[in-house]
Amino acid sequence: MKTVSSIVENYIKTKPFLLNALSLGIINLTSLSRNIMSELESEFGKEVKQGAVVMALKRLTEELDFRLNHKINKVIKNIGExxxxxxxxxxxxxxxxxxxxxxxxxxxxxxxxxxxxxxxxxxxxxxxxxxxxxxxxxxxxxxxxxxxxxxxxxxxxxxxxxxxxxxxxxxxxxxxxxxxxxxxxxxxxxxxxxxxxxxxxxxxxxxxxxxxxxxxxx
The missing domain is CATH 3.30.2130.10 (VC0802-like)
Known part of the structure; x- marks a missing residue:
């Protein structure tokens, strides 16, 4: 079953540079949610509340901070010759x-x-x-x-x-x-x-x- 969180995550995953910017915490989540609302509602098939999108983006950002910044950076910093x-x-x-x-x-x-x-x-x-x-x-x-x-x-x-x-x-x-x-x-x-x-x-x-x-x- 589609949820706001799942459609937000699927949307962000198709935008690699946006995904990285979120992991770095350099995007205003309220502005982003406003800009992607129409696409998310089209995917969801009904009206989506902006607050729900912001919360989904916030949770995704926190997960990305761990998955990308902590795990990957640990490996990257140990690059050899x-x-x-x-x-x-x-x-x-x-x-x-x-x-x-x-x-x-x-x-x-x-x-x-x-x-x-x-x-x-x-x-x-x-x-x-x-x-x-x-x-x-x-x-x-x-x-x-x-x-x-x-x-x-x-x-x-x-x-x-x-x-x-x-x-x-x-x-x-x-x-x-x-x-x-x-x-x-x-x-x-x-x-x-x-x-x-x-x-x-x-x-x-x-x-x-x-x-x-x-x-x-x-």
Whole structure:
């Protein structure tokens, strides 16, 4: 059964930036309730009292203060090493019967070279390869017969080491990516393992992106 509290919570959850502003306590709840009344009444199917909306927002704000500010901030402040690499190229190929064998040949050549960045991920229909620009010619050589979907040059990567608690606390990635979105950072790729993730951004945005992530620890 729909209640005022449930429709208010569902509405706020669809507005990520509003959700965060509420958790920070920087929004006037009375003004907000006045602005969203018509949408809430449409969802509820009948008249809603503004006082009930304000109370629902107040309860939600208190819950968010705990869920977001206390639990997530504890993990964020324990972020470990942040590593930045520049001069990268991002390739996206279509998955095929031969692409993995060609990729294995590429890896074999790259392993013989010092200080070369390489990472890869595979989706259902695409395979992504990120390498140091210095070995672009090897990618072009080994995967010349594969279908190239996209190639992006002049990228930089930021790799973030996360504390082990990140896998049991919801919202860690949301919290970080929201801050990057606020600064207008365009993320070209996201590659993650259990306790670290790497984002790819253009080289002209890497300084801002690094500062955003570093400042989260303060």
């Amino acid at each position: 942040i590593t930045v690499r520049s001069a990268l190229t991002d390739y996206t190929f279509a998955v095929s019967d031969t692409v993995l064998n060609k990729q294995a040949e590429l890896i074999s050549d790259i392993n013989a070279l010092p200080d070369v960045f390489y990472t890869s991920s595979r989706g259902v229909n695409e395979i992504n390869i990120v390498v140091s620009k210095s070995v672009n010619q090897l990618v072009d050589k080994h995967l010349s017969n594969e279908k190239l979907i996209q190639k992006l040059d002049d990228l930089a990567s930021i790799t973030v080491k996360l504390p082990k608690e990140n896998i049991v606390i919801p919202g860690i990635y949301y919290f970080i990516f929201q801050r990057l979105a606020w600064e207008g950072i365009i993320i070209n790729e996201v590659i993650s393992t259990s306790n670290e993730f790497t984002i790819l951004v253009s080289e002209d945005q890497v300084d801002v992106a690094f500062k955003v992530i570093k400042d989260l620890k303060m």
